[in-house]
Amino acid sequence: MSFWRRELRATYAFVERNWNMVKRYWGWEVVWITYSIVNSLAITFIGAGMEKISGQPMNTQYLILYLLVGTLIWSYLSVVFDSISEMIAWERWEGTIEYTFMAPVARPTHMIGTTLFSVSYGILRTLIILGVVTFFFQIDLSRANLVGAMLVLLIGSVSFIGFGIVAAVLPLLFPERGSQMTHIIEALLLLISGIYYPISVLPDWLQKISMFSPATYVLEAMREAILYSKGTSDLLPYVWPLIAMGFITIPFGLLVFGIVERFAKKTGRLKRSG
Amino acid sequence: MHHLALNVQHVGKSFASEEPWLKRLRRRNGKVCAVSDVSFQVKRGEIYGILGPNGSGKSTLIRCLATLLIPDAGRIEIFGHDLQRDEKTVKRLINRVSVDAAFFKKLSAMENLLYAARLYGMDGATARKRIREILERLGIKELHQPLEHMSRGMQQKVAIARAFLNSPILLLLDEPTTGLDPRSKREVQEFVLEVREDHDATVLLTTHDMDEADKLCNRVAIIDNGKIIAEDTSQGLKNLIQDRVPNPTLEDVFMELTGKQLVTEEDLVSET
């Protein structure tokens, strides 16, 4: 009982601290949110302009929605991925990493706390972007299966969390280059997951790799639910791989993290200076 | 409660060498030997000082005790708990304050300490109350100002207060006054003595400031090149060289002892 209560409080320590950081670094939040909004708008405008660009009649509403789903989901998943994968890099930069690692907190508690923050922060940011974008475009979601879409998104988050944990390890292993590497992972996910185009347009070998990205399934399922109004049971073929990936990536991430943490403590890579 | 707060036996720690050409003196197959075969014991309630120059292995030793480094050799017991086996229990008994105060610079004192309190399982209401008391006592009125606006001396005091927030019974202070101006230094030293008294804690303190060791510590170990070369009360250490230097200070003791040590170390290296 007291064990769980302590771990619960420690979980909240990470959530509260990260929200406090968001408030204190509000200038950067304004920058990121502006950037994300403009980015989402620019991409959605590509859909709006496609008829003019190609000179052919097109289903512009469909294109807009297609790209909007891509940009929103990507914005959400990348926020979740970033804020988890940067948990180590960030603390190393602040110089607090040793303080946090010295605390009597189970590593899964640390991860759960970070994850709870990341998911709630990601949802909030995506809602803000959605709010602004709907102001610019006439978007009709009355026939979309929003419940199914949310469900897929939440289940998809789980495997992204696992990916994030694995990526978080890199700054522990490579104090200098680690966070650059996590950005490369993220860029690859963007390329192969069919965010702005069907993966069928990719070369064969890339299509094979895209099977391993959870975002691929999230995106396809979201489009089925929102563009084609598919029922939730029709989304199951996409949900199973996501659940499977979550079951694999999270324990794998924790395992890798544990091993690397031990390695870092053996080789002296936790410290930044002093 | 165990009467030995800390029992360190034959602890050693090396790192892969980063700058081989600079560290040639201490190199053995591309390794920097930061701490080698260190043993000492600290009794409950003592303030034990580890005195040594830059790069002598003080921080490495402290990190080994704080579970931040896994030693290559040796055994560490804290109040009878083996550090390797009982890591989580030990983590509840200790806290560490490093040279750099290790705060989230943009967060306020309140926010930083609240994070610390929750990490150690305290509930919000109790934590806020205790933090207010502590900060009041330190004379800090801006509970909600980012910590980066505070002087280094004040930050260091907040760091020590944070360490005591969770009532550790062994406090590890790694050069708590290095880089402070003389006045802040004195204030921090007095604060250490004061809170130690209140909390009945054991303190392990590293420093390269001879006066500080003299003033604060019940016993002092002199460390050089990762090895402890002498250990006693500061009077006892001075007595060691009484016959050679009249009215010696700890500084003199250090010069006498490390001078000798450096020679033997060099001999040792050139032999291999």
Ligand SMILES: Nc1ncnc2c1ncn2[C@@H]1O[C@H](COP(=O)(O)OP(=O)(O)O)[C@@H](O)[C@H]1O
């Ligand atoms: N994490 C680390 N990685 C590599 N070398 C290290 C690390 N920490 C300390 N060292 C080396 O170990 C030696 C002792 O350093 P340190 O324990 O920081 O000494 P002190 O705290 O007494 O100044 C130095 O040569 C230092 O360069």
Ligand SMILES: [Mg+2]
């Ligand atoms: Mg040091």
